[in-house]
Amino acid sequence: xxxxxxxxxxxxxxxxxxxxxxxxxxxxxxxxxxxxxxxxxxxxxxxxxxxxxxxxxxxxxxxxxxxxxxxxxxxxxxxxxxxxxxxxxxxxxxxxxxxxxxxxxxxxxxxxxxxxxxxxxxxxxxxxxxxxxxxxxxxxxxxxxxxxxxxxxxxxxxxxxxxxxxxxxxxxxxxxxxxxxxxxxxxxxxxxxxxxxxxxxxxxxxxxxxxxxxxxxxxxxxxxxxxxxxxxxxxxxxxxxxxxxxxxxxxxxxxxxxxxxxxxxxxxxxxxxxxxxxxxxxxxxxxxxxxxxxxxxxxxxxxxxxxxxxxxxxxxxxxxxxxxxxxxxxxxxxxxxxxxxxxxxxxxxxxxxxxxxxxxxxxxxxxxxxxxxxxxxxxxxxxxxxxxxxxxxxxxxxxxxxxxxxxxxxxxxxxxxxxxxxxxxxxxxxxxxxxxxxxxxxxxxxxxxxxxxxx
Amino acid sequence: xxxxxxxxxxxxxxxxxxxxxxxxxxxxxxxxxxxxxxxxxxxxxxxxxxxxxxxxxxxxxxxxxxxxxxxxxxxxxxxxxxxxxxxxxxxxxxxxxxxxxxxxxxxxxxxxxxxxxxxxxxxxxxxxxxxxxxxxxxxxxxxxxxxxxxxxxxxxxxxxxxxxxxxxxxxxxxxxxxxxxxxxxxxxxxxxxxxxxxxxxxxxxxxxxxxxxxxxxxxxxxxxxxxxxxxxxxxxxxxxxxxxxxxxxxxxxxx
Ligand SMILES: Nc1ncnc2c1ncn2[C@@H]1O[C@H](COP(=O)(O)OP(=O)(O)OP(=O)(O)O)[C@@H](O)[C@H]1O
Ligand SMILES: [Mg+2]
Numbered sequence: 001x002x003x004x005x006x007x008x009x010x011x012x013x014x015x016x017x018x019x020x021x022x023x024x025x026x027x028x029x030x031x032x033x034x035x036x037x038x039x040x041x042x043x044x045x046x047x048x049x050x051x052x053x054x055x056x057x058x059x060x061x062x063x064x065x066x067x068x069x070x071x072x073x074x075x076x077x078x079x080x081x082x083x084x085x086x087x088x089x090x091x092x093x094x095x096x097x098x099x100x101x102x103x104x105x106x107x108x109x110x111x112x113x114x115x116x117x118x119x120x121x122x123x124x125x126x127x128x129x130x131x132x133x134x135x136x137x138x139x140x141x142x143x144x145x146x147x148x149x150x151x152x153x154x155x156x157x158x159x160x161x162x163x164x165x166x167x168x169x170x171x172x173x174x175x176x177x178x179x180x181x182x183x184x185x186x187x188x189x190x191x192x193x194x195x196x197x198x199x200x201x202x203x204x205x206x207x208x209x210x211x212x213x214x215x216x217x218x219x220x221x222x223x224x225x226x227x228x229x230x231x232x233x234x235x236x237x238x239x240x241x242x243x244x245x246x247x248x249x250x251x252x253x254x255x256x257x258x259x260x261x262x263x264x265x266x267x268x269x270x271x272x273x274x275x276x277x278x279x280x281x282x283x284x285x286x287x288x289x290x291x292x293x294x295x296x297x298x299x300x301x302x303x304x305x306x307x308x309x310x311x312x313x314x315x316x317x318x319x320x321x322x323x324x325x326x327x328x329x330x331x332x333x334x335x336x337x338x339x340x341x342x343x344x345x346x347x348x349x350x351x352x353x354x355x356x357x358x359x360x361x362x363x364x365x366x367x368x369x370x371x372x373x374x375x376x377x378x379x380x381x382x383x384x385x386x387x388x389x390x391x392x393x394x395x396x397x398x399x400x401x402x403x404x405x406x407x408x409x410x411x412x413x414x415x416x417x418x419x420x421x422x423x424x425x426x427x428x429x430x431x432x433x434x435x436x437x438x439x440x441x442x443x444x445x446x447x448x449x450x451x452x453x454x455x
Numbered sequence: 456x457x458x459x460x461x462x463x464x465x466x467x468x469x470x471x472x473x474x475x476x477x478x479x480x481x482x483x484x485x486x487x488x489x490x491x492x493x494x495x496x497x498x499x500x501x502x503x504x505x506x507x508x509x510x511x512x513x514x515x516x517x518x519x520x521x522x523x524x525x526x527x528x529x530x531x532x533x534x535x536x537x538x539x540x541x542x543x544x545x546x547x548x549x550x551x552x553x554x555x556x557x558x559x560x561x562x563x564x565x566x567x568x569x570x571x572x573x574x575x576x577x578x579x580x581x582x583x584x585x586x587x588x589x590x591x592x593x594x595x596x597x598x599x600x601x602x603x604x605x606x607x608x609x610x611x612x613x614x615x616x617x618x619x620x621x622x623x624x625x626x627x628x629x630x631x632x633x634x635x636x637x638x639x640x641x642x643x644x645x646x647x648x649x650x651x652x653x654x655x656x657x658x659x660x661x662x663x664x665x666x667x668x669x670x671x672x673x674x675x676x677x678x679x680x681x682x683x684x685x686x687x688x689x690x691x692x693x694x695x696x697x698x699x700x701x702x703x704x705x706x707x708x709x710x
Contacts, residue, residue, distance in 0.1 A: 399543075400506070400507075401543045402543055402545050404504075404505055404506070404527065404543075405539070405542070405543040405545065405597075406545075406553070406556075406557075407504070407526070407527040407528040407531070408503050408504070408527055408528075408530075408531055408536075408537055408539075409528075409531055409553070409556075409557035409560070409613060409617065410528055410531035410532045410557050410560040410561040410564065410617065411528055411556050411557055411560045412526075412528045412560065413526070413528060415556065415560070416528070419548055419552075419553075419556065420545070420548075422547070422548075423545065423546065423547025423548045423596075424547060426547060427547060
């Protein structure tokens with residue numbers, strides 16, 4: 001389907017089936033075994049639904065037609081030229097001391113990564129090697145290894161199915177028990193400009209052994225104006241007492257489509273933190289699904305999204321309290337300019353057994369223009385009776401009184417708006433507990449607000 | 456410096472100012488008194504450029520410029536300063552950052568070089584002495600959680616930093632204890648020079664014991680119904696506004 005004719009979901013499905021057949025051929029010996037059986041199941045699952053339509057309850061605010069209209073080739077593995085690293089780093093945030101793992105067009109390039117500086121007790125394996133090893137560990141690519149993915153994820157999320165079908169590139173990050181990594185891993189996903197639109201399906205698997213501590217920063221970036229489709233999946237298991245602090249910066253080409261699915265689960269007294277900062281792409285959908293399956297566990301999900309122009313950013317988060325005595329804290333903030341659209345869905349499930357759950361959720365949005373739009377919906381499903389669950393959502397404009405106060409002191413209108421926008425948004429960055437990351441993102445936010453709204 | 460001619464303004468369809476005439480010259484201090492709801496804050500807001508007020512008639516000439524044509528931020532850069540009756544809280548913006556942004560905006564407008572953080576801090580610390588403000592208020596978000604008195608001191612600190620030509624103080628004395636009143640009044644007096652001017656809105660003669668006005672005006676129902684020297688304030692203190700409310704038309708005496 002490269003003749004540019006409009007496709008419908010049926011032709012898109014056939015297109016993806018064809019691409020899957022091509023992909024299978026490139027696997028050679030890899031097209032057998034358990035993992036491949038899973039891939040085939042996944043493409044069949046995807047084929048049975050196609051891309052989500054707005055009729056589906058979980059997808060109703062986002063139109064995925066851009067993915068149906070446009071066909072994307074499978075990204076070709078780039079050669080490991082050092083110039084690629086320079087190009088990727090040029091547009092990247094610079095986190096002091098961080099170990100950079102570089103992915104170009106979805107392909108992990110250990111040759112261009114800081115593999116010699118990976119902290120002791122942390123093992124990073126290219127995903128395809130991991131799969132090819134066909135050891136017991138390869139079963140980690142299966143759904144059963146992570147309770148967050150066990151519940152029929154391929155059927156519920158067509159993007160997870162697609163990522164699974166094309167599962168090959170990515171990394172598996174494993175920690176030893178009790179290890180504390182002193183520097184963050186910076187996973188930099190960079191997409192180059194290419195004459196033909198392409199897609200990538202990278203997968204990151206993180207296995208936090210008990211009592212281990214690690215910080216991971218995922219950054220998605222792309223050459224200006226490049227047209228591509230990123231469909232990433234992050235599969236995280238946090239064992240007893242382990243702590244994973246996970247920061248994501250999404251700032252892609254304004255012609256790109258970005259879909260991310262994060263499945264994470266935490267065992268007894270495990271902590272998972274997700275801090276998602278999004279400047280966006282043309283279209284962005286993020287699914288974060290967190291399961292608390294051990295007592296005393298904690299999940300934080302904070303997010304900041306700042307779409308402008310005609311950008312569309314959709315966040316669908318689920319926190320599933322499966323057992324008693326767990327806490328979760330969620331705060332999402334949206335700043336929407338021009339004709340941007342935003343969506344926030346925050347689902348909190350408290351299972352019948354999950355007594356003494358403490359769950360706090362809030363979503364606050366600031367609209368900078370009459371035409372900007374936000375849909376926010378908290379969805380609480382509470383089946384236990386002795387719990388504390390609070391939620392709140394606000395949508396507002398910039399305060400005229402605050403703006404006038406700044407103007408009356410000589411600050412020009414544009415700067416005044418930037419200051420107030422920053423004041424609203426910076427709170428999310430301020431909550432990032434990793435000093436080096438917080439500082440660099442704060443500077444970045446300052447810069448962006450100036451650039452985006454200081455036309 | 457300032458010439459207000461036949462100024463009419465309305466808010467949400469209600470006429471509030473119904474023909475204000477006032478002339479302020481450099482070096483002068485004018486007190487503006489009048490009952491609640493008579494339009495004092497409205498006048499201050501119109502001069503500072505608050506958008507909810509719609510000017511329906513009249514003009515305001517400030518240093519040869521048509522003040523009402525200027526954006527509020529330009530008015531501030533041109534030297535107009537309003538100390539708010541109710542200073543606004545701005546969570547997430549530190550007081551120092553705010554002061555520095557304002558100070559440098561005004562400097563830039565005047566074609567002067569912007570001050571760096573270190574020099575600016577030195578300047579602020581100097582000015583803070585004037586209002587005897589607790590330095591810890593500098594690092595806190597603008598006015599957030601400040602007490603009533605702290606907010607008012609913060610307004611005068613901003614005035615001291617920005618060094619305006621025309622200051623409009625809207626009930627800066629209300630909510631101040633007697634010591635704070637003296638400190639704030641002392642700050643205003645120290646900042647007063649033969650080149651600048653102030654319009655001081657107040658309900659109390661008390662403030663005028665510290666800030667000696669050259670003129671006192673009585674604003675009733677959107678008009679200045681009486682003007683006089685500081686003895687007028689004493690008269691108001693003793694007799695209230697009832698007698699003034701009966702004055703139908705402006706009676707300029709001293710101007
Ligand atoms: N935003 C507004 N919407 C509607 N009416 C308003 C608004 N602002 C002011 N007014 C009205 O305009 C009139 C004048 O108000 P203003 O605040 O100027 O009075 P004031 O003289 O400052 O009173 P005070 O001594 O109580 O401070 C009042 O009747 C007030 O209710
Ligand atoms: Mg008032």
